[in-house]
Amino acid sequence: MSDVSNIGDYKAEIKKLVADIAEKSPEEIKDDAKFSEDLGIDSMMALEIVATIEKKYKVIIPEGEIPNIRSLQNIYDLIGKLIVK
Amino acid sequence: MEGIWDINKIQEILPQRYPFLFIDRVISIDVAAGNVTCLKNFTANDYFFTGHFPGKPVVPGVIMIEAMAQASIIGFAAIKPEIANKHPTYYLGKVEAKFKKAVTVGDQLIIEVHKEKIVNNAGVVTAVAKVNGEVATEAKIMFGVILNNSTDK
Numbered sequence: 716m717s718d719v720s721n722i723g724d725y726k727a728e729i730k731k732l733v734a735d736i737a738e739k740s741p742e743e744i745k746d747d748a749k750f751s752e753d754l755g756i757d758s759m760m761a762l763e764i765v766a767t768i769e770k771k772y773k774v775i776i777p778e779g780e781i782p783n784i785r786s787l788q789n790i791y792d793l794i795g796k797l798i799v800k
Numbered sequence: 801m802e803g804i805w806d807i808n809k810i811q812e813i814l815p816q817r818y819p820f821l822f823i824d825r826v827i828s829i830d831v832a833a834g835n836v837t838c839l840k841n842f843t844a845n846d847y848f849f850t851g852h853f854p855g856k857p858v859v860p861g862v863i864m865i866e867a868m869a870q871a872s873i874i875g876f877a878a879i880k881p882e883i884a885n886k887h888p889t890y891y892l893g894k895v896e897a898k899f900k901k902a903v904t905v906g907d908q909l910i911i912e913v914h915k916e917k918i919v920n921n922a923g924v925v926t927a928v929a930k931v932n933g934e935v936a937t938e939a940k941i942m943f944g945v946i947l948n949n950s951t952d953k
Contacts, residue, residue, distance in 0.1 A: 759893035759922055759942050766917035766924040778919045 725798070729768065729790055736763050746787045764790070772798055804828070805874070813877045813884055814870055819847055822867035827910070829878045834915030836878055838871040844905045859903040864937045865895055868927035871911040872941050875925055879918045880945075889946045893922070897939035907931045921945050 727741075734741040737754050750756035756764070761784055765776050768790070774797040776784075784790055805813075805826035814821060827837040842859055849857035869892055877884030903909060909929050916924040922944045929937045 759944055762917060762919065762922045763894070763924055763942055769917060781919065 725772075725794055726791060728771075729794065730787060732767055732771070733764055733787060733790070736760055736767065744787060746791070748786060750785050768794065774798060810874070814873055815887065815890070816870060820866070821870070822863060823870050823874065823911075826874055829874075831878050834875070834879065834918070836871065836875045836913045838867075838874055838911045838913070840867050840909040840911065842903060842905060842907050842909065846905075849905060857905045859907075861897070861899055861937070864899070864903065864929060865897060865939060865941075867909065868911055868913070868929055868937065868939050869895075869941055869943065871913045871927060872923065872925045872943060875913040875915060876918055876923050876943075876945065879915060880920065883920060883945065883947065886947055889948060891944050891946070893942040893944050895939055895941050897937060899937050901931065901934055901936040903929075903931055903936050907936075909936070916940075921947075 730741045730744055733756075734744050737744070737756050737760065739754065744754060748754055750761060761781065765781055765784065768774070769776055772794065774794070776793065776797070780793060784793065807824060810823050810826060811817070811821070814823065816822070822840050823838045824841055825839045827839055829836045844857070846859075848860055848863060852858060852860050873884075873890050876890075909931060911927060911929045913925050913927045916926060918925075922942070924940070924942050927939050927941055928935055
């Protein structure tokens with residue numbers, strides 16, 4: 716796990732991770748793009764994103780939060796709450 | 801460790817049946833760690849060896865994946881028994897696999913499944929299938945779970 720302390724440091728990593736799962740280039744993914752409508756990310760891909768983030772950042776994302784993850788910005792906000800002190 | 805499942809208990813959870821049931825026994829279940837270990841014996845009587853391949857039996861890769869997917873269902877059932885007991889429909893979403901060693905007649909396959917994330921309607925697991933301690937196939941498996949309205953299955 717990285718020792719960075721600001722969510723800004725994670726953004727590029729998280730965007731790359733989402734882009735890999737969505738099979739797109741990071742440049743194609745805007746922070747506020749809607750996963751389902753704009754990027755074709757279905758619920759199973761969203762779960763894969765969640766599982767990958769949990770493993771990478773050693774966090775637990777509660778099951779109830781998963782339906783709220785609809786954009787990169789949502790992930791930044793969530794990771795911000797879970798990691799950044 | 802929480803005991804061992806025999807074939808009868810396995811068939812209470814897995815919807816698959818002969819000739820498409822590829823778990824013979826559940827060796828161990830560790831719910832806290834999110835790990836299950838299952839066993840499958842391959843014999844000369846297995847139907848697919850007739851054609852895959854004549855004179856050189858190799859377990860097809862798709863059956864290796866299916867066996868690991870079925871072990872993943874066991875893992876889901878161990879963690880979410882209240883859902884598994886309702887006999888939902890399980891479907892594969894995505895598989896990333898590496899095939900490292902051929903499996904053949906007489907091999908005893910040990911399938912280790914580790915939970916990455918399990919929720920009520922889906923799961924992400926890693927599965928490793930070994931023969932004699934050597935990795936034959938490893939995979940990351942994503943699957944979905946749909947509860948049926950009917951309760952008579």
